[in-house]
Amino acid sequence: MTPPVFSHGSLRLYLLSLLAEQPRHGYELIQALSDRFGGTYSPSAGTIYPRLAKLEEDGLVQKAADGRKTVYDITDAGRAELNAREGDLTMIENEMSDSVRRLADEVRTGVNAAMKSLRADLAAAAQQAKTDAKEPAAEESPHSHSARLLREADVVLNEFRQQVRTDLRTLAARSPIGPETVDDLRRELAGVRSRLLDSLRR
Template structure:
């Protein structure tokens, strides 16, 4: 299971640090967190607003209505707590960076392994087709067609990998990458590989 991005209590403290810089409404806090971590992490509204409500109950922040928006501002008590825990803030960013890097590495590893295996299978099929063919013009044509198919398949795999990485980054930006993403990716890629092998190596 992928560990949470923030350890217990860390997000609460980090929200205080953002509000110490300037008053912000909920969306601005979400955007500020996303900006701090290069878009690799962005909490949901369901993660942020309950913590803001708790901070308000504790007297660490206040809120005022600005049109249809609610703006949160740190209180003197909030600044005092933040000042007493400044040494923890540096570690929080390291925790977040490690968490999102770990997820990205797991996904990248799963995709790369599946793509490498499928390329090897396609190349092997092309070699087998060549060796089993007779020495004739039809053999030459078959070999050419196999090489062309292999090249096109490689291009499709590269395009798929790039698109999936972009999709995953977008999902991570919105905090919508489930913990079982890597295992599900491997399962589906294994199914695709089996299907492709069945089509190029019929019994």
């Protein structure tokens, strides 16, 4: 089971630290947290707003209307709590660094596993194509034989596509997918395509 990004009470204190930097809308707090985690984690509105409401209830933050949005700002009492718990905040920031590395590893592992599966499937399909080309079925013409193998390759690719989409959506449900993940995927796919073409040209 994946451990939580923030331990109990840590997110509340970290929200205070973000508001100590400057007043923010709820969405800006979500974005600031996502930025601190390099895009590997983004809390939901359902996670942030109840904690802001509790902070306001405790007199640690105050809110004001800004057009159609609500801006939250830290109070003197909030700054006093933040100063009193400076050591806890340092510990939270250290835990965040560990969480960023763990989340990045999970994303990377999911993508790498999918890429290994694709390479194995395509290698098997290419090898089968070579074997079948040497020993075509007596009742099959070269054209129909090639068409059948093409359909098999399509099935392999479609299965891989669905697998990767499922893996990415599962990971994205826990934390946003960063640009480096897309870059890794694009690079790996280009490499697989190049190796497949080399295999087919032999």
